[in-house]
Amino acid sequence: MSRKIAITGMGIISSIGNNVEENFISLKSGKHGISDIEMFETRHAGSIKTGEIKWSNEELIQQLQLPEDNNVTRTSLLGMMAAREAVKSAEISDINEYKTGLISSTSVAGMDITERYFYSYEDFPEKQKYIDAHDAGNSSLAIADYLGLKGMVSTISTACSSAANAIMMGAKLIKNGVLDRVIVGGTDSLSKFTLNGFNTLMILTDSYNTPFDNDRKGLNLGEAAAFIVLESDEVVKKENKKVLAYLSGYGNANDAHHQTASSENGQGAFLAMQQALKISGLEKESIDYINVHGTATPNNDLSEGIAMIRIFGEGQVPEFSSTKAFTGHTLAAAAGIEAVFSILAMQHSVIFPNLNFKTKMQEFDLVPVTELKEKNINHVLSNSFGFGGNCSTLIFSKS
Amino acid sequence: MSAVYINSASCISVQDTLKENFLLDLKADQSVQILKAVDPNYKEFIPPAMIRRMSKTVKMSSVASSYALKEAGIEKPDAIIVGTGMGCSQDSEKFLKNVIDNKEEFLTPTFFIQSTHNTVAGQIALGIQCHAYNFTYVNTSSSLEFSFLDAKLQIIDGEAENILVGAADEQTGRTMDLYRLHHIIKKEEDLPADYLHSETDGVIWGEGASFFVLGKDKTENSYAKVRDIQIINRLDLEEAPSFITDFLTRNDLKHEDIDAVILGFSGDATSDAYYTKGMDAFKNSALLYYKHLSGEFNTASGFSTFMACHILKEQQIPDIMMINSEKKTEVKNILLYNHLAGNDHSLMLLERA
Amino acid sequence: MENLKTELKHKIIEVLNLEDVSVEEVKDTDPLFGGGLGLDSIDALELIVLLDKDYGIKLADPKKGKEIFQSIDTMAAFIEENRTK
Secondary structure (H helix, E strand, O other): OOOOEEEEEEEEEEOOEOOHHHHHHHHHHOOOOOEEOOOOOOOOOOOOEEEOOOOOHHHHHHHHOOOOOOOOOHHHHHHHHHHHHHHHHOOOOOOOOOOEEEEEEOOOOOHHHHHHHOOOHHHOHHHHHHHHHOOHHHHHHHHHHHHOOOOEEEEEOOHHHHHHHHHHHHHHHHHOOOOOEEEEEEEEOOOHHHHHHHHHOOOEOOOOOOOOEOOOOOEOEEOEEEEEEEEOHHHHHHOOOOOOEEEEEEEEEEOOOOOOOOOOOOHHHHHHHHHHHHHHOOOHHHOOEEEOOOOOOHHHHHHHHHHHHHHHOOOOOOOEEOOHHHHOEOHHHHHHHHHHHHHHHHHHOEEOOOOOOOOEOOOOOOOOOOOOEEOOOOEEEEEEEEHHHEEEEEEEEEO | OOOOEEEEEEEEOOOOOOOOOHHHHOOOOOOOOEOOOOOOOHHHOOOHHHHOOOOHHHHHHHHHHHHHHHHHOOOOOOEEEEEOOOOOHHHHHHHHHHHHHOOOOOOOHHHHHHOOOOHHHHHHHHHHOOOOEEEEEOOOOOHHHHHHHHHHHHHHOOOOOEEEEEEEEOOOHHHHHHHHHOOOEOOHHHOOOOOOOOOOOOEOEOOEEEEEEEEOOOOOOOOEEEEEEEEEOOOOHHHHHHHHHHHHHHOOOOHHHOOEEEEOOOOOHHHHHHHHHHHOOOOOOEEEEOHHHHOEOOOOHHHHHHHHHHHHHHOOOOHHHEOOOOOOOOOOEEEEEEEEOOEEEEEEEEEEO | OHHHHHHHHHHHHHHOOOOOOOHHHOOOOOOOEOOOOOEOHHHHHHHHHHHHHHHOOOOOOHHHHHHHOOOHHHHHHHHHHHOOO
């Protein structure tokens, strides 16, 4: 049985575009989405930049044509936008025609609303409907409801590797015949809670993030949502679906080193990449491009670089870039948007640039691709590493 | 196709489920709005340097998972899969309070770090230096069932032999206040709660942690076999019976083949209707309920799964759990049906090992 | 300076939630990190916030914390020199 899983649709909203086409145009033209915070109030506005989506919740609600009495939080709104596009792009007319599921992921969940009213809900009875919308599971149920889906719905929350894990689990459900198709990905909105949380860890930059640069100071947070549609071979054949790409490998491992920092030798990352290659059955030389996790924190890029060298060999690491200088680090959604970017890279035979890079890191000899580069890409490896030592790798292959 | 066995089971709950012979001591308190889990002496199990940062969810999970691993004789599982509904909400609340009170200044990282949903799974891995697969599901009501499904698929696919699976949730003061405000929790004037024939909405909220080791091979200690799992996000009330029938049919079973059914009656009249409708067709089965012992919360089915394990192993059903009086001479299988306020329905079929 | 040292010990125990440690047990010259207290990099971040909140000292580079937090002595000396509160 083929171990590859067909990807038949994708959808995305991020600070560099409201759909797949707009995101691609930004990536191609080097136009990043890092800007000053405008959409919510924080003392850090003006000093910390983020990959903010310039739609208010009200504007998103209008776009989605939700009823007035909804209790949908920003994370879910973004998720609905991306999921809607993914389902449309997969040309799904009746979402319940086959055994269909949704596996979403989030770390912020309903916090953008909760943080506004948590201690004052008593004074705002009209806002109390959001009490139900705080937890992570609710965001996926809301997205499923919006799609009219009745099926297996699940939510993963493993910090920055979340969407990769959602994609992985979706693949397993299809492989085992539990589902015929599954919409997988993640969504996270910005929130004061998260912004301040990352700030206390002193891993935010006060400027634009510079992945894999020797003088990197930290990450920019971002918000986004992205979903891809995985379908079984039977459904692809029966419906004569166009396959955008294949998910051919995946792996998850735990660094087990520290709650927020990665180990020096990148053990978790190494194991995840090793597992993904094993599942794919590909030789490491077959990887044409790596979309690295590359958050531009001192710790991640060093650890990830070392792990890549351990996997591929000194001087043999494939061409790589981090797209986080475009979008910021979108937490649970990161692996989802980077899945879309990986597929776009293969479809258009192009490697997207690692923006803002100036100086090679002194610890090793790794230089990312810094200009848009045309290249025939058959296989992309995408890394996403999260708090709690959660390390995930996905491999996508050309269709 | 390989079977999947539950080879150990551990639970911290409103009942003193860590102690031996806990089945003899089950008590229901239906007159309070909130039930608190019985804490073990955490200091006995967790070093002070670690315990100082841990929220209740992490502490409960730390102890319960230790017990489960020990009982199964496993030092390092091939995967760690955890479910939670609200995550480490105590730390989340503390950080949020600081953000608001201090107007985003002088904030410290500990509460933020501890508030991420996958802290439990991460801490367990850190504690036993386990580099294996590590997932956290945060479904509204089916986190444990989905974790079991993930584990089952891995074992059947030959990707793992022994997997630690668990679920945990804690209460926090402010969240309980909000649940009272929003009538998720039963109004005081509607207490004591009548779980089986409730005429009012709202539930009694609980907390707890349940951990299990699922394995490829049967052991002397095996509690049960995991036969099948089904999850669906939404059901119309009339669809509840067919949801169950379809599940049984795909397992070549009829209603009369099921010896016991454990239902998640919570005292919330509106959503309990699903259970009433669902249990109708089980004329010959022992019908059980459990939330009067555990309270309702996002991962309450950890408690029912734990109880089901003991019932299958010891072949005894505690009277306090019985809805009807159908006495079975042998309990070969148990069907568990659960949801939370009508959302996220799950079915799990366990069999005698 | 002695008052400051005692004050620091109280604050560290409180802020880092070291429930079972008494002020007497923390010696002035003992290593705070890598010693018996079991403090780690997250605790270092907590202490950086303490410097800001209670003593008005802003530390932009977390790596400098390593030298400053070597012991109660080094911490107190640094605070004496740089405090604005």
